[in-house]
Amino acid sequence: MPQAQSSDMLNFALEQKKRLIELARDPMLHEKLCDLSYDWESNVCNTSAEIFQILKDFGVTEGTSQLNRHGRLLLGRLAIHFSEFDDGTQPIVGSYTISKRIRSGKNSVIFKAHHTLLKTPVILKMIRPGASDDIVSCLQKLSNGSFNGSLVLPNDLIRVPTKDVCGTETSVHCLVFPEEQGSDFSDFLTEKNSAFNALLALAFARQVGETLAELERIGAYHGDLHPHNIRVVHSKDGAISFKLLDVSFGSVGSTSLNEAKNDDLQNYKHLISRILSVQKSYNSQVSLRRFLGTRHFRTLKSILSSETKDFRTALYHLQDQASHTTYVNAKNRFINAKFSPPTSFRLQRYEEFTNPSAASELFVPFDELHKKISGFGNSFVSGNRGSGKSTYLASLAYFASVEKPVCDFRHVFGIYFACRQGELKGFTLLKARDPAENNRTLVSILILKTMQRTLEQIVEAVAASKLRVTTDLSDLSDFLNAIIPEPGIIKLETRFISELDNILSTLTRYEVSESGRVAGGQECTGRILDGQDLIRFFGLVRTTFSELSTTRFYLLFDDAGVPYVPEQVQKAINELIITSNPIFCVKVTAERNTYNLSTISGKELEHPHDYVEHDISATLFIGPRSTGSGLDHRRLEEYFRKIVNFRLREFGYQGHDILDYVGDPVGGSQTLTNRLAAGHPNTSYFGWTTIWHIADRNPRNLLEIVAEIFNVAGIDRDTKPSWASMRDQNRAIKWISDKKLQALSQISGAIEVGGKRVSLGRKLFEVTIVIGATFHTYLRQDGRNLDSRKARQHLAIERNDIRGLSGSAELILQKLITYGVLDDSRIGVARDDQLSKPFYVLNRIYCPAFRIGYQRDDHLKLSVGKLELLLTQPEQFRKQGTKRLRDGISDGSAQIELFGYDIDALSEKQ
């Protein structure tokens, strides 16, 4: 349509509306209407009356003195008000007694009434003259539809006598509808606490969409789809459904079929948007996309798009499976193209469950350790970085996607929290409130998250047919309803949304909202939960899902040390630890010295009463066979070889034994130490024994070294097994060692040393360099007159006395242990005072960087003063610390060039 023409039409319509309003407000309207003398039966009027002229101008007259349908409708709106039914006398029309007017519309007026004899409540819809063309055939058409009760159809059509304002008698059609119980959809949307879960919009779209599509199919429409015409009805089991009231098909005045259908569609879209808008307002910390999930989001987005022009298309989107499959395929292509899956162990960091299925298959546990960790009971798993803490813990977790899980979920059902990724980090704003309440709130949030996570896994498992629901869900639903504030779980018809999905969606909605509130420092809105609630919840899970009837639940908090989990939250976790019960236990991993083992009330957790500690690094410590306190080195070697060999097989390498690639020369260790002591220029680190010792009980180090050797030597899956050259192995091992040493300088954090705030990483790096340089100096001095004597390698620091260290020195020592530079898991009898005290053994991964051997032959024995000097002023220690150091420096042997770092420059900075 040309723009000018369209504009003219709009102006004309506006002018008409203006004149009509003026007419309705005219104080002489009554007189003017009576002057028209309109006879409703014969459709004849006084053509000289002013109103006739106005109607003629509107183009709603026909012939010389008659009104067309639109004219009758206009006149009816002005002249027929049905006011005789409002006089409070409860007038009777047909078999019905009117009790009150509900509302007046352009085309009809709605009254509440009841059957006079049966007292059945009904709704009467009186259709204005001219609003309907042929209401009877329209009703017949509606009766052809199949609506399953979702559309409330009239059960009677009567003629009701009435009068216009001038007293002229006429009669109008009146549709009699059964009155539906339930609430008005508009109230439902605006009720206080009308927090909906993510599936409500979808349930609405499906149910109402089906009804409207059926209307469309039979060539009808609703015609008046606004919130007051939608009833939210609760069935006997409490599920809600949406019933469309007041169908106006055939009684919408002059609106064309297409216009009416389009109005239905726009109103339908608008109502879906309103639900989404309400949902968004209650969960502002997540986007609708995330809240709904991609599948549902895309469905609703398609429906709301301008491309959807009829209900058939809307229904198609609601039933469309292919579109989501296409998306999933595109997603997989995208992820695989962008993030290439690791094709060798080069990219597969040992401790990461980057892909639970692959990681589960690649997991090579140390059996004794795994048995201990996987037993039911509270555990604290510690160990150096890369020792595999996370892998051990994650192996207990239940992932529905994993086909070959390490644990049978019928016995062990692990709920995994990857704390390092920050889930629990945000709960730190609570400090401003009452401490006791803060603490209870934190415990409550942990429990809520656990329940949500458990149910999320269960829903995935049910979807994957790994679990069955064996009882009805009412007990579980009742339990959660007692936790979740009003409106709780809004039951949806299971025909549209499964009950389990609906429960999870509601719990997720609540958990998102509560987590957001607590992280923002606000109060919880619901009941504060405690350990007993969690026990009841798990009990209900057991009875609801038969496969889980005897399982025990493991709460797995991985990397729960500071800074990933604040101390307050750690204490809340500890509260769960002391909730002694036979149904769930708590397992925590953290780096050394980063986890506070006390509860909110100040109780120190007791070992082994409350928990058992498993230190992976200590377990894998090689000890003297005579005392039986350590591990036989052959067992460790076999275990490490198994880790590598397993991956060689898994990634399809030609050889399945690492010895075929790196060899294992006899007597390597002492020869290496002797050559290093003598300062032999062509000394190489190579061979399997050197590799696994240098890895120092750390699978991540081991895999990185092997991967780097393969990289340097150009070994890939198709390479025929043969030993990589000494030179290549040495180069790779030294490269990894240098990188590990250098990585220390990039550890984040700050500490106070001498009243100055300094970088933790740089400080650790400086101390480590001086420790390494010291050991190097000692080795070189030992190598001066070696002859046939074996060189002895200093590799640990031993305390000469047991006095405590100063604050900053102690802190640095603890951090060196936390980050695995020093290992304190070995306690021995010191030679000077015969007291038991820890030896601080340097991580062997740094040995190649310092050009020292990996045997621990001797310890550097230090007094408190010297140790403090080493830790707080490392360079000063190197210059003055021991006589041997001073001697060593004078002959230059301590000068080690480390990838451009001049260690002498360290002192200048201090």
Add this chain to the structure above:
Amino acid sequence: MTVVEITPEKNLCEHIDVLIVAAGFEERSRRILRDFPFQSDTLVLLIGYDNEIGLNKQIIEQFRSIAKKRFRLELIQELSLVGRDLDGFRKQFLDRISEIPSGARSVGLDMSGMPSDLMCLILDALRSSQPYSEIFALYTAADEYIPTKNEYLELCQRQGDEIDYVPNTMALEMAENRTFSPFNGYRSHETNACLALFAGYEAHRSTGVIEDINPSVLLLIYGKPPAANLDWRLDLSRRLHRKFERTRRCSVETVSTQDVDEAIGLLDEYYTYLTDDYDLIVSPICSKMQSLAVYLFWERYPEVQLSFPIPIGYNPERSPIGFSSSYSYKMPSRVTVSIEGP
């Protein structure tokens, strides 16, 4: 919405009712306050840094002096970020914003002297409390950045393809990886997390944030400077982060350091495919305009966590030198951003 270059002569700031500017020690951070024309009744919110860097006292005095010369005294208000107390600053800022006359409709936020966490905090506070204001993000580029090209060439010569660190950057070593409300995000995917790291030139901060979060997959986004003669900076950034490309399951992308929409588009693309399986964490260690893009992306998807690796301090002597072009970006309406998804 596009980024447009502005100059004192071809100025888009004339109609700005409120100018927010932070007293950074880079020369570029005072460029707009000092050289651009504003209305006679423009209100200035001057943000000072009160921390252990002694130079800050002198710097804020310089900004104060410039402001007094150019704006009406009663229209200059000061705010202070004490240490790292962002919560305290937010309260202070919201109080001040609530006092802005209702007629003020246009706000200019000069990001040149702001770290990215402060910038995001201000943007959120501003857009929450002034949803109908027009907000212009303003930014002045430096004339020369640190490390210099000569330093870059030297590093390449010494360390080759994989440079491990840049000695003496402006931001010192990383103190903590900080997230704070409202940028905490929402996690729900158990083990799977994707860290989108806008990688700059401070490898120690990149290392810190990667080690801290330990993501399942890493999206490394490098910044391409608009000027061809600065291509070496992109190369340096890549060399600094090569070790992550080698050792992590990693995707590598490059976007303009200046094109806000391009950066949002890239994040959107990844979000579209990752959101059902991965929690997304974004860490902006990058250009101001990329930080702005990260903020706008977060507005759209507030479940995304923003993670800020905070240095233990700054070294003013290593700050960018001089100033070059200034830019303006008119921010889209918050209402539009939050309702419309991709």
